[in-house]
Amino acid sequence: MVETTERISGWGLFPAAENSVLRGTGIPEQLSDYSDIVARGLGRSYGDQAMNSRGYVVPCTDKNRFLAFDERSGELECEAGVSLFEIIEVFGPRGFFPMITPGTKFVTVGGAIANDVHGKAHHVDGSFKNCVESFEIMVGSGKVLQASRKKHSDLFHASFGGLGLLGFILRVRLKLRKVETTYFRQQSFRARNLDEMLDLIDEKDAEFPYSVAWVNPLARGKTLGKGVLTAGNHAGKEELPKKLAAEPLKITGLPALNVPVFLPGFALNALTLRMLNRIIDFIQSHAGEFAHYDKFFYPLDAINNWNRGYGKRGFTQYQFVVPVEGARKTIRKILEEISDGGCHPFLNVLKKFGKGTNYLSFPMPGYTFAIDFPITRKLFPFLKKLDALVLDAGGRIYAGKDATLDAQSFAAMYPELEDWKRIKKKYDPLNRFQSDIGRRLGLV
Numbered sequence: 001m002v003e004t005t006e007r008i009s010g011w012g013l014f015p016a017a018e019n020s021v022l023r024g025t026g027i028p029e030q031l032s033d034y035s036d037i038v039a040r041g042l043g044r045s046y047g048d049q050a051m052n053s054r055g056y057v058v059p060c061t062d063k064n065r066f067l068a069f070d071e072r073s074g075e076l077e078c079e080a081g082v083s084l085f086e087i088i089e090v091f092g093p094r095g096f097f098p099m100i101t102p103g104t105k106f107v108t109v110g111g112a113i114a115n116d117v118h119g120k121a122h123h124v125d126g127s128f129k130n131c132v133e134s135f136e137i138m139v140g141s142g143k144v145l146q147a148s149r150k151k152h153s154d155l156f157h158a159s160f161g162g163l164g165l166l167g168f169i170l171r172v173r174l175k176l177r178k179v180e181t182t183y184f185r186q187q188s189f190r191a192r193n194l195d196e197m198l199d200l201i202d203e204k205d206a207e208f209p210y211s212v213a214w215v216n217p218l219a220r221g222k223t224l225g226k227g228v229l230t231a232g233n234h235a236g237k238e239e240l241p242k243k244l245a246a247e248p249l250k251i252t253g254l255p256a257l258n259v260p261v262f263l264p265g266f267a268l269n270a271l272t273l274r275m276l277n278r279i280i281d282f283i284q285s286h287a288g289e290f291a292h293y294d295k296f297f298y299p300l301d302a303i304n305n306w307n308r309g310y311g312k313r314g315f316t317q318y319q320f321v322v323p324v325e326g327a328r329k330t331i332r333k334i335l336e337e338i339s340d341g342g343c344h345p346f347l348n349v350l351k352k353f354g355k356g357t358n359y360l361s362f363p364m365p366g367y368t369f370a371i372d373f374p375i376t377r378k379l380f381p382f383l384k385k386l387d388a389l390v391l392d393a394g395g396r397i398y399a400g401k402d403a404t405l406d407a408q409s410f411a412a413m414y415p416e417l418e419d420w421k422r423i424k425k426k427y428d429p430l431n432r433f434q435s436d437i438g439r440r441l442g443l444v
């Protein structure tokens with residue numbers, strides 16, 4: 001085990017801080033040697049989720065072996081450091097795909113559990129918990145426990161959205177989806193304003209398992225909320241055009257494009273914002289009928305280190321969900337605040353969630369909006385204002401992307417927090433598992 005001091009951050013590059021990183025053996029065998037520790041996956045959470053500037057951080061990506069696979073049921077057993085990219089690379093050509101995937105494939109299975117990630121099909125498939133059968137977890141005492149819906153079920157459920165604060169997840173049994181092709185059949189639909197957009201989402205979600213909308217952040221007044229909804233489903237082998245049918249289970253490797261350096265802060269201004277959104281508008285509304293999974297699920301993965309495009313100060317992704325009832329009013333108010341607030345929103349993504357789960361898992365029935373903001377001094381008081389609007393509407397913020405929320409607001413947004421804390425106390429009485437977000441949001 002080698003201890004190094006490294007400056008680390010989440011994907012948003014904010015906050016960044018010196019951390020003691022334990023490299024070498026993956027999970028410390030002698031857990032009792034360490035009193036303040038947290039696991040780190042591929043660092044794709046946006047803020048301080050996998051940071052622990054007062055204690056230790058343990059990268060888990062070297063624990064990435066596949067252990068067993070049942071071709072008939074699609075059940076895979078693997079170490080928690082395996083990434084969705086690795087799963088697709090190995091099982092894609094055999095006709096299997098992750099059942100639930102976020103908008104990047106560069107996440108580990110352990111990280112996906114810790115944030116209970118959701119994807120474009122949440123209204124049909126729910127969150128990551130729904131594809132996990134069980135896992136092995138090292139808890140505060142150093143003991144390794146099996147957790148499933150039947151065994152240690154409190155630990156099992158509380159780990160989804162538990163931000164790695166209940167223990168090190170070591171091995172996971174999860175279900176993959178059998179697919180005929182790695183392509184999707186998709187359609188895009190244009191909405192002229194927010195009402196049209198929300199109607200469109202309601203209508204198309206009944207028809208398509210996958211859907212997500214891009215909302216133009218520059219629209220105001222009557223066109224506020226305008227954008228393009230893209231919806232689709234897995235393409236069958238027979239449906240594919242000849243050119244694609246030659247390799248129906250095609251997979252792609254690592255991206256060739258890269259942002260080699262941090263772009264200067266001044267590159268982010270109203271002009272680049274306008275240009276970027278014109279390009280997105282064009283791409284979204286001219287999408288072809290068939291899309292490879294990389295385009296359909298992971299357009300941002302096409303460029304390595306694209307986060308550097310926001311400059312050294314970084315950015316945050318503000319993602320909230322508000323209940324369906326009253327959502328139109330709240331979303332309109334938030335969009336108006338954003339267009340008047342002077343903080344440039346670079347990307348707006350809207351989606352409707354289906355049923356949620358429990359404890360600290362983020363998704364709940366309602367509309368979720370994700371907005372990228374470059375970090376500026378103005379942003380912090382501005383986000384406080386938005387937090388209050390979200391809370392007022394009975395909504396909540398996604399901890400997996402958050403970098404600024406306070407403990408009081410988090411407690412008000414997550415009514416099962418006290419129950420979750422009781423489970424934390426039961427499995428980690430000495431509070432060994434800690435992190436920067438854990439302290440900031442009052443979880444540890």
Ligand SMILES: Cc1cc2nc3c(=O)[nH]c(=O)nc-3n(C[C@H](O)[C@H](O)[C@H](O)COP(=O)(O)OP(=O)(O)OC[C@H]3O[C@@H](n4cnc5c(N)ncnc54)[C@H](O)[C@@H]3O)c2cc1C
Binds near residue numbers: 110113114118164401
């Ligand atoms: C481009 C992009 C698109 C995204 N799209 C979505 C989306 O559509 N939906 C969505 O839900 N999220 C999305 N995310 C967020 C991302 O899916 C989550 O933050 C995910 O949890 C990151 O996984 P990771 O392996 O990088 O974990 P990290 O970010 O390194 O860590 C995340 C959490 O997992 C814990 N953890 C990691 N490994 C273990 C382990 N072995 N045991 C216990 N705890 C562990 C860490 O302690 C930390 O709390 C996106 C992120 C990016 C960059």
